[in-house]
Amino acid sequence: MPVDHLSITFAALADPTRRAILSRLVSGEASVTELAEPFDMTMPAISKHLKVLEHAGLVARDRHAQWRPCRLTAAPLEDVADWVDHYRRFWEENLDRLGGFLSQLQTEEKKRGHTKRKRK
Amino acid sequence: MPVDHLSITFAALADPTRRAILSRLVSGEASVTELAEPFDMTMPAISKHLKVLEHAGLVARDRHAQWRPCRLTAAPLEDVADWVDHYRRFWEENLDRLGGFLSQLQTEEKKRGHTKRKRK
DNA sequence: AGGTTAATTAACCTATCGGTTATATAACAA
DNA sequence: TTGTTATATAACCGATAGGTTAATTAACCT
Numbered sequence: 197m198p199v200d201h202l203s204i205t206f207a208a209l210a211d212p213t214r215r216a217i218l219s220r221l222v223s224g225e226a227s228v229t230e231l232a233e234p235f236d237m238t239m240p241a242i243s244k245h246l247k248v249l250e251h252a253g254l255v256a257r258d259r260h261a262q263w264r265p266c267r268l269t270a271a272p273l274e275d276v277a278d279w280v281d282h283y284r285r286f287w288e289e290n291l292d293r294l295g296g297f298l299s300q301l302q303t304e305e306k307k308r309g310h311t312k313r314k315r316k
Numbered sequence: 317m318p319v320d321h322l323s324i325t326f327a328a329l330a331d332p333t334r335r336a337i338l339s340r341l342v343s344g345e346a347s348v349t350e351l352a353e354p355f356d357m358t359m360p361a362i363s364k365h366l367k368v369l370e371h372a373g374l375v376a377r378d379r380h381a382q383w384r385p386c387r388l389t390a391a392p393l394e395d396v397a398d399w400v401d402h403y404r405r406f407w408e409e410n411l412d413r414l415g416g417f418l419s420q421l422q423t424e425e426k427k428r429g430h431t432k433r434k435r436k
Numbered sequence: 437a438g439g440t441t442a443a444t445t446a447a448c449c450t451a452t453c454g455g456t457t458a459t460a461t462a463a464c465a466a
Numbered sequence: 467t468t469g470t471t472a473t474a475t476a477a478c479c480g481a482t483a484g485g486t487t488a489a490t491t492a493a494c495c496t
Contacts, residue, residue, distance in 0.1 A: 210326035262493045270406035286390035382463045
């Protein structure tokens, strides 16, 4: 049970139902019943998903009478964007292959190091 | 047990140990033992983490003698970046508050709709 | 007050997660 | 051949995830 924010955010995003809920909230506030409608799932299940999203800070809730409408609060996604951006150069411009090649060289060197260890 | 690629990727990223492993691999290929070294964790635990990363397509493995060196394959992170980018406008320029305000209006209208329903 | 609607909570179930220890495999080194 | 090093697999364990049904809370409407 990780407590770091990023882990909680990633975990919240690792479920297709929850991502669909977020995507729905892009078009505006919605009640729990409205959010539940597209899914073949009971209300308590949706309630739980919302609690996960709320705990991750991805959703906030208001109260109007017996409704507790949800809205998107996307701030935590900025951290995700920042994190993933550190790896951008590794998927752009076929750098994966280049990386493999560089690592290959590195490994060759390490092997040489191993066979010659205790050389002194 | 989601099978969609994005869920698998997010789930793989939702663990700090696994993210630390990816971050280590930025500086080049590494053996399992090398990867395990910084963590207070047994080798089988690291082996399992690597299997998760490999299954998510975030890590690839070669074989050199009894070593099975790992390297970063960041391609799946592009999908993450693309997904999260759809929400960018919601965290930039304080749009969260604006969104809340817009949703507020929307809800007011809906309530009016409810109380007047069956009007015809 | 009594009923309806919206949502949550409680209790439960099964499966997966993240770790362990102990054992096995595979390649090298003497 | 025998041992050593690197890694993986098996079996297990407690905790969490994701769902269910049934009961509860809360606000509205007659």
